Amino acid sequence: MSKVFVLDTNERPLNPIHPAQARQLLRNKKAAVFRGFPFTLILKESRPDCPVSSLRLKLDPGAKTTGIVLVDDTTGEVVFAAELKHRGFAIRDALTSRRQLRRGRRARKTRYRKPRFLNRTRPQGWLAPSLQSRIENIKTWVKKLGKFAPIEAISQELVRFDMQLIRNPDIQGKEYQQGTLAGYETREYLLQKWGRECAYCGVKDVLLQVEHIHPKAKGGSNSITNLTLSCERCNTKKGTKDIKDFLKKDINRLEKILGQAKRPLADAAAVNTTRFALLEILKATGLPVETGSGGLTKFNRNQQKLEKTHWIDAACVGQSTPILNIKGVNPLLITANGHGSRQSCRTNKFGFPSRYVPRFKFVKGFQTGDIVRAVVTNSKKVGEYVGRIATRSTGSFNISTKNGLVQGISFKACTHIHKKDGYNYSN
Secondary structure, eight states: OOOBEEEOTTSOBOOOBOHHHHHHHHHTTSEEEEETTTTEEEESSOOOOOOOOOEEEEEEOOSSEEEEEEEOTTTOBEEEEEEEEOOHHHHHHHHHHHHHHHHHHHHTTSOOOOOOOTTOOOOTTOOOHHHHHHHHHHHHHHHHHHHHSOEEEEEEEEESSOHHHHHOTTOOSOGGGGTTHHHHHHHHHHHHHTTTBOTTTOOBSSOEEEEESSOGGGTOOOOGGGEEEEEHHHHHHHTTOOHHHHTTTOHHHHHHHHHHHHSOOHHHHHHHHHHHHHHHHHHTTTSOEEEEEHHHHHHHHHHTTOOOOHHHHHHTOSTTOOOOBOTTOOOEEEEEOOSOOOOSEEEOTTSOEEEEOOSOOOBTTBOTTOEEEEEEOSSTTOEEEEEEEEOOTTSEEEEEETTEEEEEEEGGGEEEEEOOOSEEEEO
16 A cells, blocks of 8 residues: 655654555644645654654656656565656657747748857757756656655666676676576567567567577577577577578568667667766765666566566666565656746747737636645536646636536635646546
């Protein structure tokens, strides 16, 4: 069962508690709601000092979604779990749109001006905005959880694959590299590279075998560039034949396999670069940081026979992974939405102004994006509504609820549940 965060009267984190205990504290008015997401209580009365058990924050950064988990290393209990969905693709599309509009303005009814690039220098360690956004999202949540929970250590999946181990399976220095993990690193890399399907017939959802493109019996090496995935039927049929003889009737597939074999996994390389930048940010917190590879994460998950999700992958990151207790854990789904736009006016698809945008954000103490509870006692919309609001300068708001959009709700009926922070939440 996911626990509830608790702060003392000085806003210092205490041990997370069971939801039933949290309800009892609220019922007896011994605590108040401090934060809606993640749900956090603050005590109204000081208590005698009690020991606080330390937790480990575990991260599984991904291209689209990052898994976040808090684990008690002594008991293996997963105290908190979340999946953070990034907005990198939205940022990329917005930058593309801006670039197109600027190009249009340079050429529209004027003498064409070439774009200037030499007047903009990039600092050391610069990352594309879409990648930097993902790092900043994770940094925000590491800082936020550090205020609500007694975190004493961090584990991060640093690289998707241990490339050094893949290139040289006989590498010395770490005991685990000589065990079964080496096969996990190579196999997981091949699954990503070849799309989890047989390279020869394209069949999916079957048990795939690691296969040598140039047969080992004829001098083929164990290099990752000579390995692919094959179903049992194709692997048996190919045997020790040369791939050119095996696929002489399917030239297109032959060329595709030979080209894909030499091509590196570009996505993995890009994500690895970003994760090293994230590592420096985690080290700056002053907490001990443990790192692990994606192959080790999969090995830990398979050893405990757990299903594959982003938050479970996060719980399995690193050598410190204990026997996990995930019973009843319901992850918080977090979506990064940003803080709105700074445009002075909205534009049409050609870049011309189309409608006015108010110069102020707050209306009667509310702003667009706040999560509120509205209790309407009269008019045609009698009822209770919970959702995210869109403000109007008249004080009549729209509320997006689970059942759809409700329009024309007065600000007088609304009370805050969670103020806008750039993220959307669901369970």
